[in-house]
Amino acid sequence: MKSSLFVLSPLALALGSVLSVPVMAQDEAAAIEEIVVTGSYAKSLERAVDIKRNNIGFSDSIVATDIADFPEQNLAEALQRMPGVTIERNKGLGSKVNVRSLPSEFTHVSINGLATASGSGGRDVEFDIFASEIIQGVTVQKSPTAADEEGGIAGSVLISTARPFDYNERQLVVSADAAYNSISEKTDPKFSFLASDTFGDWGALVSFSKASRTNRTDSNSGINFRPLSRWTEKKGSSQWQSDQTIEVLARDTGVVISDPFDTEQTNRVVFLDKVGDRAYLNDQDKWGATASLQFKPSETLSLTFDAMLGGYDNTEDEYDAAAYSASSISALEQVHSYDNTTLADYGVVVLTDVSYAATQHEFLSKENVHETDYSQYSLSLDWDVANWQITGLLGYSGAEKLSDTSNLKHVAFAPSRSRYTDTGGETIVSANPQSIDMYNSPDKYLFDSYEVNLEEIQDDKYAAQLDFARPLSLDFLPSLAKVQFGVRYTDKSKQRNRGSNTVRGPAEGDSSWRNTRTLQDSDIQLISDLVPGGRYMKQLDGSPQWSQVGNDYARDTFRYSGFNVDFADSEFYQVDEEVLSLYAMTDFLFDIGHMPVTLNAGVRYVDTSVLSFGYHQVQNSDGSTGYTPEPVSKDGGYQEVLPSANLMMELSDDLMLRAAYSETLMRPALGDIAYKRTVSVNEFKYRDGNPDLKPTYADQWEIGLEYYLENGGLLAVSYFEKTIEGVVRESLTGVVKDVTKYNANGTVDGIYDFDVYQKVNAEGAYDVSGVELIAQFPLSMLHPMLEGFGINANYTMLDNSLTGASDLSIPTPPEGLADKTWNATLYYENAAFDARLSYNYKDKYVEVIERDMYPVYRDAYGQLDLSLGYQLTDDIKVSLEGINITDEETRAYTIAPVFPSMYEFSGRRFSLGVRASF
Template identity: 80%
Template structure:
């Protein structure tokens, strides 16, 4: 056992900002051992009712970690929720995103069974602002959202999700702000060393993955040093029946010239087999409402991850009035994903309907949509795709933090750097075979089988029919750098003439952010540069083939689905060594380059009042923040050659934009009784557009006949938000809370048609010309008008011993968030659609038991259905509701050594998706159950 300090907050002065005093207090309250409860140092700010410090004995208690989180919530200025070290580390999370999913209003986006991005109150992940040790975090993506899967949860000491901002915050975030803290040496009152190691087994891949983490901390007089490190490997297999989406019949009905037979046959078959008559084949209002299965794919993924992260903190604290801290956080995330895909592209450009076996004109009748459920096609494009996606991400953050009390002022300074470098090498080996086929919806997805046409063939077992099309390699580099400096001045006030004035605060912050992207593509068609001898001549069977169960460990494909297909194709390792000839290289292309620079200078002023309304102690925090933003975007556009030759040449282009904003905020709390608090908050906040959307660049989607351009004139999305709630603080860290919130959001970024490019030549997979078409140009724009999002959040956290002494050690931690919104998505067909990413209901329930030697927790996390995207801007695709059950059991062999058994996805749940209605599935994905056994030592 060891000693820690626990803060018991009694009727003390408010801590008026998440920066300044609160950041110091949060670091002292919530920083602690990865495996133990938290060492706490209270900071009383000139109050007669000082915080009481109680010394207690704790042995890595989950219940105590909940108490610390409640203490943080109670002492915060506005609405917030927190988790601390034990809560983070003692659950079976695979990364930081999964550690956050148990917090009220927080859900995660899953990718191949792994949490990757965080949604606060179900708003899109790009609406959330993330900082580490007070410094906004760089991103390895093209946007601003943080890829949480790069962070190991073991090196994180605490996370607070702040839902109502103050003027002192760098940026409120429309959804909220995620404030991450790492440990510091003076958080501990004695030397500390923690070591943990585990092995985890995945039920599908059948691989065992190691993970190790450690923390060491000590102080030496005025100096202290803390270091932590975590390294983990993860091998996960995911099997999926996916890629099944709607394609409108306009795919063929608009064919002319030598391809007009496709339009004629399609219209004739449609009328003959369904009775549906299209009077004008060029009327998209008719043709877009008759849909078929675009592509039925069977895919198996093998995801290998190697992740490490470390922190270093040096502190100089010569007195209680001065502290200087240096914090460093380094990390690396190498992720290699092999995808093996056998697919039937029914919407082949040289195909048509041949026979409709079954159709559905009733399920989506309200939208006038007819779904062709089971169809034979004239000439399907069958594909075997071996894809290798290699991503290497390096993360770096450094910061100096000063806290100095001088002449009655508290002066805080922060200087820091955050940077990410991400290099992606992605490849796709493509073999193609054409022939008649039959595709249909089947159970959990779709399937492709032989049609009655004598030319139809077994797509899974005919390697001699598949011709080599290409080996495509893409190389992309993203560099994201951010520098920041901030200075805050805080002064507690004791004025006899104005006793209600408790504190004044002001400060300034400067940030300089730059994101640069380079990208290049190279196609291989033969054994040397410029050689095309393999294309449409070399067959699939000319390469070394492996069965799908041999390419990915763990047995047969989709073992829980009856009649699941089996096939053989080319291993990515073979593809890399065989098709990347000597001297192969990918050059970055000028037309793919972009860079965005952003400078922000902001000033704020804030004031705190403390007074009684009747006999009810009341605090008010009010402030305003002025923000001045300058953005400069660099890239290339296409300029027609002026030397007499045909074609276009990339030419550099840049544009500067500027906007200024004034953002007010107000937070109020009133103590109705000693244990019941009323809170209210109002503010205006913003979230800036993704840098990739601002940048000058053009991408093409050949299948959609679209270009997508960047838009340097994009402005932020703004929100006016309000919240009111009641919090009842119970004994032993118990809490019952309810709050109602509303956000009026305007300037939301949407994709819009902004132009047309005439006479674009489009090619088929076999190199022949498909036709000459007009391509639409789409850009992200700030939509006119606004929409409302409102909701109610419930929290219930309490020990069951409140009800009976026999339940000592048992407890509940639960939360529920219900959401409503006034916005419908941007479906071109007018199909009512919620905003992408917005879910109506999420809830979490954790039941736990612990005593001196044993603890057990079981947790269920549920997220209701939500729109992932709108296919072709017409058909909303929903990710189905999903619930996952996790479990953790720990046993203390000695006071210092603990054995832990964790299970992720105990019931082996699958993720699924559908288009508009569940009867039209688009994806069924199995990622398996993960069981880990580990040991943790704390000295």
């Protein structure tokens, strides 16, 4: 038995905890555990299929072998191979999870039955903070029951960690590996272990994982549309900008602007606002630990204390060479080429190659330091007494996140020419004699500012739950097999503090450096020296090279003695949310003809109260100009009754019909509820929180067929529909008059009216429907010569009537929603060797609607990963893994692919590891 352990992942090692599934019998669970003990990838798939089969609703699961034995960098990437699950990537790293291609905020996440805090600004969980090695199993539940804390419009991700009585014998497993990134050319270590044992009625388990990651990303990005209203609305001393822009546009394109203040005309002529070349260096230190103390004096009583702790320190250096064509003191000089055909259906003309009068060239040295500490503690009770099954939970989940972000800016105003390329955009010298080579003119760049922002987020949640269930056998109602009811109370709080300090000189209040100190007065280095791995964009010929200030030098030089950042009252907010839930549900067992049927039906009552604190800007009461932050608070709440029903019918021994219906909700992000105001100067907008936001609701149903094959094989198809209402969108809700806006050089740009936008619940309902296909089976079913080979594949296709909020009425799906996703894994294994090749694909989706007008798409992306393992001895296994082995780039575009907005490389990643059991 011991030797077979080594085909498992470091924690899987843990031979497999029994996930909680409503209708799984004790002997079935024991059989599954024994399967995992004999351990292999194929066996772990069998176990996941057994969990799916015995769950009353639509669900899919993975266990520890599958979580950590694949190449991955965090928990998000470990989940991407599940049916209907895709991830959002940030510079090559999986960060958030999408279920059935719906936005990540539609997914509810819990660990050991407790909703998870992660320190993000919303309710979506930042999965990149979690080490996958400390996770024992994950179930994605796609059709809720009344007993669930939250259903999730997309689904619920239920994560479990290991417990000592999950195992038949003592466990002690250690693993280590080293991973190499092809761009940074750095090698990173990772280490993990698990130890578990039982002592009579008591059991104890600890696990630990620690990893470092250095990843470089090269990106031609930040390329976006800017409407010509940027200049056509200029007046007074800046009137020349409007006149020249309109004249050049008519001369070079034939497009005539009859009214410079008619945004229906000016917003449909767009140009490149910015072209940026960026090199990122991302350094991460991550650790995670679990502990479990379990008291189990009998098979009918178990009391368990679970703890999960971790830390995630992430420092990202960004070095940005950017040209802002839309400079506040610029205008069109010459239009070299334009496109009036690609977006003609929307009446949009794109100026694709333009010389500008005064581009704002910038070198930006940005340092983003994020430190996240998370913790979770829970005490759970499982007790069978007097024919009652009683379960209870007391828990706390919390995260603290401290962010120190800085931006050193040097600026040079000069004429230049910006244009689209196949991979993004470029800025070159124009015909104007005052034009400069933006990459090689350090004496032309003047110090503008060194801005430091400090943000602190505290995210806490307390929960208590008590459930009662009783199996029944009533003569007068023999089909009623079980009743269950319970109560749950949660108290969630999120608090944000933020402050900023801008340095313009060598001491507080001193601005002597501004517009006098040049870039070459600082210690500047080649970009290839600031980030490891050599030349910028070495994958492409002719990529630019430049020199700028390193972040270490910037921190030492510009944070003068006595420098500090104080939190500002106006930036504070806090939201407290209390939820009381009551539910009742029943299980019915009966036959229709010769076909057994299981029906679960129930209802949940939810009572939510919200109290939001913050500050609003109010006119100074002493008659002076300006605004002063004043504290304000508001309470609110809502009550809902949410029914659900899940049915499964055994059409034959191997064929199952499954159906489900539910009403569910996803609450708005606490950051959107909070009283706060942020400003986007370049967009002439304020954005306010909205304490009156209500949840987004969904009526959803699903029907599917599942055919269970031998040896854990599965063929499944399901069709689902969701009617979603109350979608949270940004909307214009007011105007602030006479706001003074300043240029980067300190001069007054002008006095403008700023629009006020808030998140609101959109009117009307929208439909989302989809088909999900699953094929999982050993290929030996097709021919004996294929013994050891197998396939695990799934495909999800979506159709929706949801539209994004484009002020120009450009049709667009909501942010984050992809039409097609699929995953396919081909594997082979024998007693000593295993290999897996996995491809994950996600169709294009909208990342953001730029300026609430132009949808920016993340292009379709597919990634090929590889895992090889060899059992050296009974006690030692070595593995070789590769991530993105074909070195795929990430692309984005605005509305159409001919207008690229990003071209990004994060490289390949290869790791060599060893595991041992003692």
